Structure formats: C-alpha cells, structure tokens
Amino acid sequence: MRKILITGGFGKIAKHFVLSFNNKYDITVADIKTDNNTFTDNVRIEKVDLMNFSACLTLCKGMDTVIHLAGVVDPVSESDNILEINIKTTQNIFKAAVISNCKRLIFASSAQTIESYPTDIQVHKNMLLKPKNIYGVSKCFGEALAAYYANNKAISAISLRIGAYEFPKDFTEMNARDLSAFLHPDDFNQLLIGCIETEGLKHEVLNAISNNRYKRLDISEAIEKVGYNPKADAFELFKLLKN
Numbered sequence: 001m002r003k004i005l006i007t008g009g010f011g012k013i014a015k016h017f018v019l020s021f022n023n024k025y026d027i028t029v030a031d032i033k034t035d036n037n038t039f040t041d042n043v044r045i046e047k048v049d050l051m052n053f054s055a056c057l058t059l060c061k062g063m064d065t066v067i068h069l070a071g072v073v074d075p076v077s078e079s080d081n082i083l084e085i086n087i088k089t090t091q092n093i094f095k096a097a098v099i100s101n102c103k104r105l106i107f108a109s110s111a112q113t114i115e116s117y118p119t120d121i122q123v124h125k126n127m128l129l130k131p132k133n134i135y136g137v138s139k140c141f142g143e144a145l146a147a148y149y150a151n152n153k154a155i156s157a158i159s160l161r162i163g164a165y166e167f168p169k170d171f172t173e174m175n176a177r178d179l180s181a182f183l184h185p186d187d188f189n190q191l192l193i194g195c196i197e198t199e200g201l202k203h204e205v206l207n208a209i210s211n212n213r214y215k216r217l218d219i220s221e222a223i224e225k226v227g228y229n230p231k232a233d234a235f236e237l238f239k240l241l242k243n
Helices: 012-021 053-060 080-099 134-152 176-180 185-197 220-226
Strands: 003-007 026-031 044-047 065-068 104-110 156-162 203-208
Touching: 003 012, 003 053, 012 026, 012 185, 053 080, 065 080, 065 185, 080 104, 080 134, 104 134, 104 185, 134 156, 134 203, 156 185, 185 203, 185 220, 203 220
Parallel strands: 003 026, 003 065, 026 044, 065 104, 104 156, 156 203
Antiparallel strands: none
16 A cells, blocks of 8 residues: 655645545554544554654655645734744655655645736646745745755655635635635545556646636646546535526
C-alpha cells in the first residue's frame, strides 16, 4: 500500500479523505492537536508541531506521498502569525520530504492567491498571482516553494488552489463569488486521488473547485492532467439557478 502522510490531519478536509480511503492507503495523520479522534485503528496518528524541523524529518521518513494541509487558515485578520507559521511549517515539511526521498508533494494552496482579480474574471493558472490578503500571500510562498523543489530536486510537486470547500449539510449562505468557487468535499477527494495516482507529473498548479455553472477558476488543466471529474454544481445543489 502506498504510504501517505497528511499534515493538518484533524482538519475537515483531511478527515473526510482519510475516513473515505483509509483502506486504500497506508495513512499517517499529523497535527498539533489530536483530540476527538474518529479514525479507524489502521490510521496512525502523530501529535507534532511542524515548526520543529526534526519532527518533520521523522514524519516524512519512508513516505511515498506527503499531502500538506496544515497551516493557519485566516483570510481576514492579517495577523503576523499567518506568515510566520505558514511559511515556516511549509518550508519544514517540504525540505523534510525532499531529504526523505518522498516521491510526491501535494500542497494545499488556495483561491486566495488570486482573489484580487475582479469577480467576473475566470482565473487560470498562467495568470499572475494576485492575493488579496496575507493568508493568500502565505499560499503564494508555498506555490513558489513547490516549484523550486519540483524543478531542482528529485520530487514531484502539485499545488491545489482550493476554493470554497463546504459540506452541503453545513450550507448557510453563499454569495455569487463563493458559489462560483464552491468545492464539494467528494469532488476534492476525487481530485486528491488523481494527484496521488497519476504518474509522470513533475510540477503542476491545479485549480480545485466543483463543476459549477459559473466557475471562478478554470479547471480544464485538472481535468486534463489528473483526470478530475467533478460532479457537483453549487448553483444547482443549492437551488439558486434561474431558468
């Protein structure tokens, strides 16, 4: 079984993936807080602070794939902690993965890397980065780091610009922009599988939203490169289409 390390393993994105695929992969989840464990016994749990490089090195040893989901998610406050934590932990886990000869890194970037574009523009990966907040800036750093390691070291790296990841049961209210960037958890799971399994990739930046009628981000490369096949359409799912 392919050995996979998932940082931020107790977050909602990681939990949904692990609960769905813990029998398909040999999974280790790592997080600074490991309360409220809902994982099965075949999932290894590591309580760790990714600010500690030695701990990251230990985590990555023997892993085939590292999915880096950990970090501060805060597009509002502009706190200094966002850059300090997100940049340091991303550098630590990337460097440790390279030293440990991991085959692939999958980095959880964000649609916040391009959020300064007008909302009526569809963004594709070759457009310049335009973050609208410090959180987006921290994700721009992660994308650059992934490019550096993929192009200069013996590792494959994929950055996923995650949109508005939301479980339909938790839906309260979304504006038009959020609907256009909606990402159903099951669609993202399918995208992650494609990123894990697809051979021959060196460096990619892929947009991660569902098959919404109006799309904030262009997903054509994700479809082409890793066989992404999203099913959900936010405008239909939340009954907001007008005929």
